[in-house]
Amino acid sequence: MADDLRLVDVQTEHLDDVLRVRSRSFGLMDSGSRDEWLSNNQVFIDDRRMLGVMDGDELVASARYWPFEQWWGGRKVRMAGVAGVVVAPEYRGRGVGSMVMRGALARAVEQGYPLSALYPATTVIYRHLGYEFGGGRFRYTFPAAELRSLGGKEVSVRRAGPADAGRFLELAGQLHSSGRSNGPLVWPEAKVAEWLGEDNSFCYLAEDGFVVYGWQNGKLRVEELIAGSEATVRALWSIVGSGSSISTDVEAYISPDDPAHLLIAMEADKHAVIEHWMLRVLDAPAAISARGFAPGASLEVDLELDDSELSTNTGRWHLSVSGGSGSLTRVESTGDALRLGSRGLTALYAGTPLASVRKAGLAWGGAAADDGAIDTAFSGSTAYMLDYF
Ligand SMILES: CC(C)(COP(=O)(O)OP(=O)(O)OC[C@H]1O[C@@H](n2cnc3c(N)ncnc32)[C@H](O)[C@@H]1OP(=O)(O)O)[C@@H](O)C(=O)NCCC(=O)NCCS
Structure with missing residues (x-):
């Protein structure tokens, strides 16, 4: 050869x-x-x-x-x-x-x-x-009969299709922005339209939410359900649950923090399936300035990054977080600072508590007293994706 x-x-x-x-x-x-x-x-x-x-x-x-x-x-x-x-x-x-x-x-x-x-x-x-683990794709199972009885009959819901792709993206955007979501993907509108047009995509749209579900191995499976109010959460889940005479269980890709878990009884004995995905920060200052941070958090701390693959990330940086935004700027300072490789930085970015990152040997140094403030800045809902790609 x-x-x-x-x-x-x-x-x-x-x-x-x-x-x-x-x-x-x-x-x-x-x-x-x-x-x-x-x-x-x-x-x-x-x-x-x-x-x-x-x-x-x-x-x-x-x-x-x-x-x-x-x-x-x-x-x-x-x-x-x-x-x-x-x-x-x-x-x-x-x-x-x-x-x-x-x-x-x-x-x-x-x-x-x-x-x-x-x-x-x-x-x-x-x-x-x-790369390091960034989050999961979580699939839960609910008894369909429970969903069927969630109510929400007062909410007006209509069938939707490819022409509604823009509205789907708009609604998802509003809810991920106000809910400070971590992890979900944004697909190009043309791909969303293709998905909504598939024979096995049953799509319903309300004023402030939508559901897309279909059949998978003889069971109903929710691909995405977004709702801006309790009434719409109830209405959309109960549409899916209306199939309970044929599909006794409904599988659903949703966040571990989804309100469904707080509304639906009898989930306790059902198994969840998690597929982990990995993340990598490619451009540290750009990644920090593009994301949102916990709104009340305020942080001023030096970081020493060592990225053996992408050397532009390597060096001494100052991380500043306030008002829900962050920045990473180069500094000349010396002395002790929190030291992270690419995997440690990525785990932190994805919301892993610093204590875990340290115990995995992916972070060293710095003042342990800063760890709580760093965790608070990066904290938020569990990072999840709905889609496999
Ligand atoms: C996974 C795959 C892409 C790796 O390609 P490769 O050319 O063998 O990878 P490399 O030689 O560059 O290996 C890089 C490191 O990964 C490790 N590695 C590669 N394949 C591995 C495997 N299947 N299990 C565990 N470690 C593996 C290597 O041992 C090496 O680590 P080391 O330097 O510590 O020994 C290749 O095996 C493949 O095509 N597999 C089938 C398809 C697949 O699984 N693709 C990945 C989808 S996410």
């Missing part, structure tokens, strides 16, 4: 190679999904968001990222959502995966993304590159 490995931008003519490596990594794709996959990937190629590794004239690895925004502290932060990381089996275990991922990280930085996130199949490679 000639080792003439080089990083490239994937081109349309490489897609057959990508598909071959992908099949050997994730399983075969049915012929119906192939066309959608090809047209999606053409957009990644056009936007230079798909990187590959070539050996001679053969493509042996690839990775790409979605142009997402993600809510942090109730503000939208641009986030490169890495997916489709694949290496041909005969090339694994010798740095090819790391090479293609480094290419994707460098491109995301160049394109101005302060954050990146991904769903890891293994954490090892991504931790080496500075």
Whole structure:
């Protein structure tokens, strides 16, 4: 095997190679999904968001990222959502995966993304590159009969479809901003419209909320439910629960902090499923200034960052938080400061208590007396996503 490995931008003519490596990594794709996959990937190629590794004239690895925004502290932060990381089996275990991922990280930085996130199949490679757990995708199960009796009949609700994509995004935006959400993704409007138009998307819209649900393995499953008032929470869940004669349980992707948990009885004996996703701060000052912080928090503290992959983050910084906003500015000061690598900074950014970050060996130094104020600044609701990508 000639080792003439080089990083490239994937081109349309490489897609057959990508598909071959992908099949050997994730399983075969049915012929119906192939066309959608090809047209999606053409957009990644056009936007230079798909990187590959070539050996001679053969493509042996690839990775790409979605142009997402993600809510942090109730503000939208641009986030490169890495997916489709694949290496041909005969090339694994010798740095090819790391090479293609480094290419994707460098491109995301160049394109101005302060954050990146991904769903890891293994954490090892991504931790080496500075990613750490950021949050989860939580799936809960509720007895449908409980949902059916939640009421809310006074709320007017209508069927919705692709033409309502803009309104869906607007409502989600209002609620994530006022609720200071952490973690949910913002998809491009065209993708939202596609999703609302799917045969298995049953969409209902109220004045201040919406629900999208469908069938999954013989059960009803809520993909997203957003509501701005108790009456609408009750109305939308009870629409889903009206299917209780066929689907005795309803599964739902929702936040662990969703009001549903406080309203619905009989959840106690049901299992929850959590898929963890990882996050990486790519551009520390941009990531800090883009997100929202706890509104009452005020913080002035020096940080010493050491980022072995993205050296522009390395060095001494001053973190200032007040009025719900933060900034990170370079300082020349010396002496003790809270020291963090990329994984420690990322865990903190995602709301992990500093005591846990320290005990995992991902933060050192600084005045322990500052830890409480730092935790308060980064605190908020549990970071979650509804979507897998
Ligand atoms: C996961 C994958 C992309 C890694 O590619 P690779 O070229 O083997 O990775 P590298 O050689 O750069 O390895 C980087 C580090 O990750 C570790 N690693 C790689 N694959 C691993 C696995 N399956 N389990 C545990 N650790 C793994 C390596 O040991 C290495 O760590 P080390 O330096 O401490 O030994 C590749 O195995 C693959 O394509 N797998 C199938 C598809 C898949 O799972 N993709 C990831 C989706 S998130």
